[in-house]
Amino acid sequence: MKMSKLFVQTLREYPSDAEVVSHKLLVRAGYIRKLTSGVYNYLPLMWRVLKKIENIVREEMDNAGAQELLMPFVQPKELWEESGRWEVYGKELMRLKDRHDRGMCLGPTHEEVITSVARDGLKSYKQLPVNLYQIQSKFRDEVRPRFGLLRGREFIMKDAYSFATSQEELDKEYKNMWNAYTRIFKRCGLDTKPVQSDSGAIGGSVSHEFMVITDTDAGENDVFYCNDCDYSANSNHAISNLPDAVIDGKDYFKETKILDTPNTHSIDELSTFLNIPSTLILKSLVYIVDKKPVIALIRADKTVEETKLLNAVGGLEIRIATSEEIAELMGNHGFNTVPGFIGPKGFDDVPVIADLTVKDMKNYVVGINQTDKHLVGANHSDLNRELNYVDIRLVERGELCPQCGKPLNVTRGIEVGNIFQLGTKYSKPMNAVYLDQNGKAQPYIMGCYGIGISRTAAAAVEAHYDEAGIKWPVAIAPYHVVVVPVNIKDELQMSVAEKIYEDLRNKGVEVVLDDRDERAGVKFKDADLIGFPFRITVGKTITEGLVEYKIRETGELLSFKPEEAVEKVVEAVKAVI
RNA sequence: CGGGAUGUAGCGCAGCUUGGUAGCGCACUUCGCUUGGGACGAAGGGGUCGCACGUUCAAAUCGUGUCAUCCCGACCA
Numbered sequence: 001m002k003m004s005k006l007f008v009q010t011l012r013e014y015p016s017d018a019e020v021v022s023h024k025l026l027v028r029a030g031y032i033r034k035l036t037s038g039v040y041n042y043l044p045l046m047w048r049v050l051k052k053i054e055n056i057v058r059e060e061m062d063n064a065g066a067q068e069l070l071m072p073f074v075q076p077k078e079l080w081e082e083s084g085r086w087e088v089y090g091k092e093l094m095r096l097k098d099r100h101d102r103g104m105c106l107g108p109t110h111e112e113v114i115t116s117v118a119r120d121g122l123k124s125y126k127q128l129p130v131n132l133y134q135i136q137s138k139f140r141d142e143v144r145p146r147f148g149l150l151r152g153r154e155f156i157m158k159d160a161y162s163f164a165t166s167q168e169e170l171d172k173e174y175k176n177m178w179n180a181y182t183r184i185f186k187r188c189g190l191d192t193k194p195v196q197s198d199s200g201a202i203g204g205s206v207s208h209e210f211m212v213i214t215d216t217d218a219g220e221n222d223v224f225y226c227n228d229c230d231y232s233a234n235s236n237h238a239i240s241n242l243p244d245a246v247i248d249g250k251d252y253f254k255e256t257k258i259l260d261t262p263n264t265h266s267i268d269e270l271s272t273f274l275n276i277p278s279t280l281i282l283k284s285l286v287y288i289v290d291k292k293p294v295i296a297l298i299r300a301d302k303t304v305e306e307t308k309l310l311n312a313v314g315g316l317e318i319r320i321a322t323s324e325e326i327a328e329l330m331g332n333h334g335f336n337t338v339p340g341f342i343g344p345k346g347f348d349d350v351p352v353i354a355d356l357t358v359k360d361m362k363n364y365v366v367g368i369n370q371t372d373k374h375l376v377g378a379n380h381s382d383l384n385r386e387l388n389y390v391d392i393r394l395v396e397r398g399e400l401c402p403q404c405g406k407p408l409n410v411t412r413g414i415e416v417g418n419i420f421q422l423g424t425k426y427s428k429p430m431n432a433v434y435l436d437q438n439g440k441a442q443p444y445i446m447g448c449y450g451i452g453i454s455r456t457a458a459a460a461v462e463a464h465y466d467e468a469g470i471k472w473p474v475a476i477a478p479y480h481v482v483v484v485p486v487n488i489k490d491e492l493q494m495s496v497a498e499k500i501y502e503d504l505r506n507k508g509v510e511v512v513l514d515d516r517d518e519r520a521g522v523k524f525k526d527a528d529l530i531g532f533p534f535r536i537t538v539g540k541t542i543t544e545g546l547v548e549y550k551i552r553e554t555g556e557l558l559s560f561k562p563e564e565a566v567e568k569v570v571e572a573v574k575a576v577i
Numbered sequence: 578c579g580g581g582a583u584g585u586a587g588c589g590c591a592g593c594u595u596g597g598u599a600g601c602g603c604a605c606u607u608c609g610c611u612u613g614g615g616a617c618g619a620a621g622g623g624g625u626c627g628c629a630c631g632u633u634c635a636a637a638u639c640g641u642g643u644c645a646u647c648c649c650g651a652c653c654a
Contacts, residue, residue, distance in 0.1 A: 320654095484613095
């Protein structure tokens with residue numbers, strides 16, 4: 001490709017609306033342009049990168065025995081009603097109506113469609129197990145798209161779905177995909193860490209996310225991990241053991257009684273007022289799960305992890321209650337109190353979930369739904385109800401590894417892939433069955449496996465860049481090498497550059513010849529910004545028969561004869577293919 | 578959904594307070610000059626100032642509404 005004809009516009013300045021490195025660089029280097037919020041044009045350079053990643057994914061998926069197909073981007077409402085997700089998926093599902101007023105949606109994921117495909121085509125146990133995948137644009141109407149390609153509304157995803165006749169078969173395929181993913185990200189030049197995670201709206205039980213570890217804001221997930229063993233988990237799923245703490249208030253409270261605690265609206269104010277550690281306070285929080293209130297109890301020095309709470313009550317959508325909703329709940333139960341003094345007593349028709357930290361608390365402090373009062377020296381018997389104990393606690397740095405007991409670390413991660421065991425979550429409600437050896441209908445045991453193709457590209461930039469621009473891993477770079485004649489009017493320089501360009505092309509290397517009538521500085525800046533892994537510069541030293549060979553990743557500069565430089569690039573490219 | 582901000586040329590911005598018919602840098606076109614880290618000079622092309630309504634002789638500028646974009650918060654009672 002000749003640089004003079006390459007469709008790319010590099011910018012001198014960063015776009016004003018970009019926050020994270022990958023977004024800034026991809027726009028500035030001419031890879032993407034925003035069309036509307038969370039929706040981007042993939043310009044020719046970007047598209048080459050995406051196709052490279054797609055092809056690595058294809059090769060590894062095919063090698064792992066999966067088969068590629070392509071399902072529609074627009075899906076009918078009826079299928080989503082069958083699975084029950086039309087009602088519960090929320091606003092992220094982009095709903096439409098066609099001219100006949102028929103409900104449709106843009107595919108945010110394809111469990112429903114693939115299940116319908118499978119039940120039409122997979123009738124016998126003899127056909128199973130099977131793994132089907134596609135690579136396609138998805139649309140999720142995100143509350144708040146941001147970070148460029150890292151959290152767009154439209155994005156490219158590889159989604160695979162497996163169908164098995166038993167848990168053992170599913171386990172085997174799960175491991176198979178695990179191994180394929182490990183190879184895929186490695187080939188893309190990315191270090192990833194598989195972490196345990198919650199299975200979220202997709203559903204199912206076992207799941208892992210493949211995270212690119214990054215210390216920046218671009219990592220939207222907190223990952224807890226142990227240096228001493230292999231434990232690692234997303235914060236929405238992590239568990240830990242707690243160091244010892246004061247949880248019996250017998251030294252502070254001689255008797256159980258109601259105490260005036262004026263203006264203690266926060267835990268800090270309350271523990272200061274009573275002069276007790278916050279570990280002796282039982283905190284009561286009101287959440288709204290699927291439009292209904294739920295009360296969560298937790299030791300006050302700890303934080304509720306909403307996803308865990310959501311799973312504990314079997315809901316789909318959770319948020320903290322607003323003060324209006326709390327007032328309404330109080331009014332309905334005959335209380336007139338404000339946040340800060342809420343307690344679990346007196347809400348017999350409201351589900352109450354107690355964190356495991358609550359279980360062993362004794363002689364503690366708890367709200368009793370009277371403003372400016374708390375019950376002190378309280379015990380579970382004073383709450384007048386059976387407590388249902390579930391782990392709903394957010395793990396914090398320094399708590400102890402559940403496997404080996406050493407302190408846990410936390411870091412940020414970008415989720416580039418995930419694997420789920422779905423079981424029969426979709427096959428059962430959608431009546432997707434095969435006949436087993438006995439001629440009996442059985443629902444498929446399903447798994448699903450996703451990779452964010454466009455997010456992987458952005459994550460690669462997050463992991464490989466410097467002040468000058470992108471440093472693409474060779475395997476996913478849009479082109480392998482740029483050949484730069486310093487002065488295109490110098491006939492010797494230009495003829496050697498063209499010869500190198502032709503030689504590289506003939507050897508299957510993807511090469512750009514920077515034939516623009518620009519000064520050297522402009523070409524070098526663009527080469528660094530765009531991120532070609534290698535650069536061959538033909539300048540003055542060509543009179544001595546030498547060209548310059550530069551490695552973008554390391555900044556290493558070498559001097560070679562033209563044919564040696566060609567050989568160097570060919571070797572480097574072969575090493576990754 | 579709440580809170581904050583911003584919409585002026587492809588990109589980055591000024592002008593708005595104090596209304597008078599739009600400007601700078603980059604990019605783009607042409608010519609000259611230059612050619613190893615985003616040169617220089619000259620001459621050009623490109624904008625219904627997000628949109629609508631209003632105030633006014635006159636609106637990028639003032640008012641109302643609306644749309645869009647970005648940031649923050651989505652939490653501890």
